[in-house]
Amino acid sequence: MRIGLGGPVGSGKTALVAALCRSLADELRVAVVTNDIYTTEDADFLLRNGVLPAERLRAVETGCCPHTAIRDDISANLEAVEDLERELPPLDLVLIESGGDNLTATFSHGLIHHQIFVIDVSGGDKVPRKGGPGVTVSDLLVINKTDLAGQVNADLSVMARDAKEKRGDLPVRFLSLVEDPAAREVTAWVRGLLADGG
Incomplete structure (x- = not known):
């Protein structure tokens, strides 16, 4: 199963990928593909934190807006996933992290089966209300960094209400x-x- 994680810069996508790897790697065969525009920074973070062995990570340098490589021309990401699947069969789960993007970031269904979209409270409690495909149609919306809500005057109940209004069930x-x-x-x-069954 392939799960894409998208969201704005700094929302906590890489930290969430790390947490999922730590939680699931003992029970599942997990691999990760990261996307950055000109660096391998997110993959390097995962390696430094020892969440998976190096052979289970691939870093894609998109050289373009992040949404291009996850939605418009997915070939570099597909190649990275196929390399992992060929070298490490069989895999249970591949996490594909987008580079930081805006609220319009969505993944091609040719690349992933499910999408998690990550926003955080530091943008204010208005973010879910602004909508965008990441907020409205992702399979799971994660509102991250709730421990900072009091410091940025973000009302979590407002975020919950607006997310429900935009996302329905x-x-x-x-x-x-x-x-x-x-x-x-x-x-x-x-x-x-x-x-x-995915």
């Missing part, structure tokens, strides 16, 4: 990796997908 999870480094609710959501 699609799930939303609030997360603080400071308070929950295992990202238990997001990890449970991923396990549920796998249990249902």
